[in-house]
Amino acid sequence: MNNSYLVAVDNSDGSKRALQHAVERAKASSAKLILTHVIDWSPYSFHTPDELAERTKRREEEIIRARDIVLVPLAEEVRQAGLEVEIEIQHGRGAETLAQLAEQHNVAQIIAGRSGETNLKTLMFGSTSSKLVQISSVPVLIVP
Amino acid sequence: MKTIASMLAMLGAWLSSSSAHAAGIDETINELTAPIASFIGQVVFFKIPLFGAQLPLVVLWLVVGAVFFTLYMGFVNLRGFKHAIELVRGDYANPKDSGEVSHFQALATAVSGTVGIGNIGGVAVAVTVGGAGATFWMILAGFLGMSTKFVECALGVKYRQENPDGSVSGGPMYYMRNGLAAQGREGLGKFMGTFYAVGIFIGALGIGNMFQSNQAYVQLNTVAGGALDGLGWLVGLALAGLVFLVIVGGIKSIASVTEKIVPFMAVLYCTFAIIVILLNASYIPEAISNIFVGAFSAEGVTGGALGALIIGFQRAVFSNEAGIGSASIAHSAVKTNEPVTEGYVSLLEPFIDTIVICTITALVIGTSQVADPNFAGGATGVAMTSAAFERQFSWFPLPLAIAALLFAFSTMISWSYYGLKGWTYLFGEGSQTLYKVIFCAFVALGCMVQLGPILDISDALVFLICVPNILALYFLAPVVKREMNDYLARIKSGEIRKHNQSGSDSMAEET
Numbered sequence: 001m002n003n004s005y006l007v008a009v010d011n012s013d014g015s016k017r018a019l020q021h022a023v024e025r026a027k028a029s030s031a032k033l034i035l036t037h038v039i040d041w042s043p044y045s046f047h048t049p050d051e052l053a054e055r056t057k058r059r060e061e062e063i064i065r066a067r068d069i070v071l072v073p074l075a076e077e078v079r080q081a082g083l084e085v086e087i088e089i090q091h092g093r094g095a096e097t098l099a100q101l102a103e104q105h106n107v108a109q110i111i112a113g114r115s116g117e118t119n120l121k122t123l124m125f126g127s128t129s130s131k132l133v134q135i136s137s138v139p140v141l142i143v144p
Numbered sequence: 145m146k147t148i149a150s151m152l153a154m155l156g157a158w159l160s161s162s163s164a165h166a167a168g169i170d171e172t173i174n175e176l177t178a179p180i181a182s183f184i185g186q187v188v189f190f191k192i193p194l195f196g197a198q199l200p201l202v203v204l205w206l207v208v209g210a211v212f213f214t215l216y217m218g219f220v221n222l223r224g225f226k227h228a229i230e231l232v233r234g235d236y237a238n239p240k241d242s243g244e245v246s247h248f249q250a251l252a253t254a255v256s257g258t259v260g261i262g263n264i265g266g267v268a269v270a271v272t273v274g275g276a277g278a279t280f281w282m283i284l285a286g287f288l289g290m291s292t293k294f295v296e297c298a299l300g301v302k303y304r305q306e307n308p309d310g311s312v313s314g315g316p317m318y319y320m321r322n323g324l325a326a327q328g329r330e331g332l333g334k335f336m337g338t339f340y341a342v343g344i345f346i347g348a349l350g351i352g353n354m355f356q357s358n359q360a361y362v363q364l365n366t367v368a369g370g371a372l373d374g375l376g377w378l379v380g381l382a383l384a385g386l387v388f389l390v391i392v393g394g395i396k397s398i399a400s401v402t403e404k405i406v407p408f409m410a411v412l413y414c415t416f417a418i419i420v421i422l423l424n425a426s427y428i429p430e431a432i433s434n435i436f437v438g439a440f441s442a443e444g445v446t447g448g449a450l451g452a453l454i455i456g457f458q459r460a461v462f463s464n465e466a467g468i469g470s471a472s473i474a475h476s477a478v479k480t481n482e483p484v485t486e487g488y489v490s491l492l493e494p495f496i497d498t499i500v501i502c503t504i505t506a507l508v509i510g511t512s513q514v515a516d517p518n519f520a521g522g523a524t525g526v527a528m529t530s531a532a533f534e535r536q537f538s539w540f541p542l543p544l545a546i547a548a549l550l551f552a553f554s555t556m557i558s559w560s561y562y563g564l565k566g567w568t569y570l571f572g573e574g575s576q577t578l579y580k581v582i583f584c585a586f587v588a589l590g591c592m593v594q595l596g597p598i599l600d601i602s603d604a605l606v607f608l609i610c611v612p613n614i615l616a617l618y619f620l621a622p623v624v625k626r627e628m629n630d631y632l633a634r635i636k637s638g639e640i641r642k643h644n645q646s647g648s649d650s651m652a653e654e655t
Contacts, residue, residue: 043234043246046403048396049253049561052245052477057310059243091243100239 257558274455277438281456286498289466314476352559
């Protein structure tokens with residue numbers, strides 16, 4: 001197992017707190033951080049032929065946007081804190097994709113923020129963080 | 145925006161000047177189109193007399209093609225079925241490609257282009273004209289058509305063109321031009337590509353446009369109790385306006401909402417159809433026996449059993465579009481390095497469209513007919529199907545009208561894209577707006593003429609483009625067969641593996 005942590009990040013305050021926490025822990029154990037952003041996407045959604053034809057282009061745009069707006073600035077902060085950092089962007093469902101990437105990178109644990117969702121959907125289907133706890137094969141740390 | 149505003153103004157001016165004699169509009173347009181329809185119909189459906197029946201040569205052309213591809217590809221329609229399901233389920237999807245067009249999405253989009261009013265109304269027409277036996281031949285044609293689809297969709301992906309802006313364009317015109325050029329038949333490929341592009345553009349105005357808007361109007365009028373009689377032009381303009389907003393105005397939200405609702409409507413339609421069939425349970429044996437008996441000895445059908453066969457085959461092709469090549473345009477957007485995989489996925493299209501949905505509709509009508517031969521009171525098309533549902537659920541015509549309207553709308557959106565691809569193949573990307581305006585005009589026109597001439601025109605045009613398409617498929621079938629065998633060998637050797645949920649490769653399945 002690698003001495004690295006997978007940190008789920010987006011633009012929320014919760015994920016910033018999670019990253020702060022991850023940086024502190026990584027300093028203590030000189031671990032590497034893998035900053036990960038999942039772009040919500042399902043292979044089972046329905047689209048018009050127009051949308052399908054332009055999909056490859058849109059996907060590139062989504063990835064570039066996530067990288068430039070979310071990941072690169074955060075990675076820079078981590079680097080300035082003196083830590084090794086990697087970034088990862090993938091389309092998919094939040095919890096499933098994080099769990100899958102964690103396995104792929106063979107990380108020691110996943111660190112994620114507790115998203116502030118309290119709507120009906122969360123009540124019925126559970127939040128991303130609770131789902132992650134249920135399905136992950138590596139330890140998960142949820143930062144409130 | 146300026147052009148849109150001025151066009152709307154023109155539309156308004158035309159509307160006010162014509163409303164004075166609105167009652168006469170429908171008949172006038174009918175009188176004008178009927179002779180054109182019968183002329184086109186006669187040319188395309190050149191018939192050869194055969195044992196008392198009239199066999200249109202194009203139908204023979206399609207059937208021979210479908211039988212050939214079924215045999216040549218080694219019954220891929222049967223043997224590839226399981227693999228098609230695995231592909232759609234995402235078993236072989238590489239997580240690295242997530243966010244790209246999945247097999248499921250390509251299939252869903254193509255299916256919502258083919259599941260149209262033909263599945264509800266066209267089947268009723270077939271059963272009226274060809275008797276219950278037409279259903280049998282329709283199912284058989286759907287089964288054989290799966291192989292044709294396999295070939296054309298695999299080719300669509302293989303020879304698609306990636307545009308400089310990152311979007312993709314594919315379909316028969318591209319495999320004709322690029323595929324035949326690779327075989328040293330450059331001139332022929334170019335000619336066929338152009339011919340096809342012209343045909344799909346004109347065909348888009350018929351099968352994917354006028355027929356849909358016409359039947360949507362008929363159904364609305366039935367629900368409204370005839371209140372819309374003579375107001376076809378008004379419904380037509382309203383529908384045309386909506387299509388205009390989507391394809392010219394770029395209001396994608398209408399289209400994406402439709403795309404999301406249509407699959408649920410289809411499931412809902414099938415569910416209720418099955419309930420109706422179950423409520424008619426005591427008539428099922430006779431309805432089924434009518435289908436089989438009628439298939440081989442149709443009494444009271446012009447041309448007997450052969451007449452039923454011709455009608456059945458014609459309806460199946462009209463519904464699932466196998467051999468026409470249109471679906472190949474929609475399937476070309478998928479992200480895969482193996483063109484053959486999209487061929488497998490497209491097998492499911494005639495299966496869902498014809499073997500499942502059309503058969504269910506035929507059974508709804510068939511069981512109702514056994515129960516009460518005059519249940520529809522002489523109505524045909526969507527109105528007949530609606531009457532069959534109404535026997536069990538008196539409130540059903542309204543939701544059915546809504547479903548029909550949505551099916552019609554999504555089919556029109558899909559076909560506007562197919563026609564557009566033909567148009568841009570011919571005239572380049574610059575002149576799209578002109579095409580889109582023409583398309584909207586035909587939506588309105590579709591509500592103004594009677595079903596007969598419209599069916600004739602759209603059938604004829606669609607059958608016309610399958611001539612070059614099937615020809616190209618004959619030329620290129622060896623390419624597909626080579627790729628298919630190579631692909632199957634790599635699955636067997638374990639080179640191509642399933643990806644499981646966690647992202648690590650699982651063991652290749654024994655095949």
